[in-house]
Amino acid sequence: MTKYRSKIIVKYSVLFSKIFRYARYYPEDIMCILRFFVFLGLFYFSNWRSPNNAEFVNLVYAYFLSVPISEEELSFYKDNLDQGNFSRIQVILSYLMLPIGIEQKLFSRTGIESHHLARVKLVQEILPPAEYILDLGGSCPGSPEGALMVMGYPYNPQQLDIVDLPQEERIYDQRSEEHPQKFITPDNLTKINYIYRSMADLSYFPEHTVDLVWSGQSIEHITEEEADKVIKEVFRVIKPGGSFCLDTPNRQLTKLLVRRGFVHPEHKIEYTPEELIAKIQKAGFIIKKTLAISPMPYSLKTKKFSKLEFINSVGLSENTTQGFSFFIYCMKPDS
Template identity: 40%
Template sequence: MDIARAVEVSCSSDGMNSIVDHAIDHHLFYMHRARQIMIRRLLPPADRILDLGGANSPLYCMGYTHAFSHLVMVDLPPDERHEYYRDVQVESPSGSVLIHYGDMTELDAFERESFDLVWSGQSIEHVPVEAARRMCAGAMRVLRPGGRFCLDTPNRTLTYIHTRDWHGGFIHPDHKYEYRAPELRELVEQAGFEVLSEVGICEMPETVRTNNFHYSDFVLGNVLTDRVDEAYLLYLDCRKPG
């Protein structure tokens, strides 16, 4: 099937119905694509970047469009990570890239005020809350005044509905805590950050309306929304004062 025909089929009523009907099989792809759009559109430019837990999905592979001179990715050694994430390949089209194997909640190895952006992409939920507080405090210490701390994470308001009739826990076996929007906001503000913006990723309108999980929302909902409480993922853009 050529591209034109594929587009015609996917845009037809039957094609759309088929995509919606099979959303449960492909929802992880739709979520990944939504996160790529978020990174491309929302993450600010930065010259020196510290990426917490991102060795398996470097920013420049996730749609980050801005040039940088130095990127450090902090992650656990492969044999200490969940088996889903043990294969690490790092390639950089430009700029210096370093993988620092260590604990992303202990950032003492890095100099104070040495980064312009700290990014935590789907990682804060992998540590207990007390460790997350250390991570936020560490981000505050290593950022220059005016530097940005950006992060995204699952929204427990929605993941609770997702897992309620499934197994009752978190959406991934390696998750230690999944945040609701007010909890995440309080966490970063307690570390001293100013929240510049909050955005929801993967709007879930039917799930919210019915209080039952609808995989079709990954297809039919908006990719980005100001209604953070109605989205499957949360994104915060925070700034260090100064």
């Protein structure tokens, strides 16, 4: 009996320590929950009935988010509740800071999985064709073809050079193997070369040689000073009329998700679209297209990150500022 009681004490001690830690770091979440359930209780008391889904969503916006609701937002949450895609508890918890393990159990999939699908759509439908591609940070564990080809890039380049860190310099990916430095894909005979070094050092490449430089979720892994150098070097190595395409997390949204630090521990900086566009234009590039990846207009408006909106945002939009990540497609002038 004593041993059983000890186990119970340990179990609940751990639970209460987690609750205390959560309350310490996210007191605003605790206050939002308390305020909402107080007003939800008052609704039950005054009406003697459960609110319908439209009323429930209005209550969430009024007493949990403390912002007015638009018809589009009301329709999004109400329709999904009516169809059984969301539960009411999921709507509430989607706005809170939750450990990834709980998030995976609570929702049908994680927002990061949905975001990957949106990025796959970008690679397959938006990136331009090119014969010689330089991919910055594009290695893929288990696939020597690299991330760009694995995501379904629809064209057959003659050569793909992938710049990535050597294994011993990787912090969170040290167990993944280094691929052969030279590799030929069996299906389309693309010649793939690996150059193991920091993407901040492109001195290996001669000027005016590359048709397309692709930086997929990598520029945030280097410092702002290194990024300035990279953009300048990319301009040097691209042929006149060639393209520079990149995507990166949008700080306007990521700061709502992670209130202390960045969305990945290896990130050195996360940009807003305006900040990065200004850097690229300063280097001499002409902006051809910008897009939002996984647009989240409701989260941006309410200043509260909704994981349900993230999970259901598998697409692209023209309003660049609304994306969890954003995409820039620019070109080097012909002369």
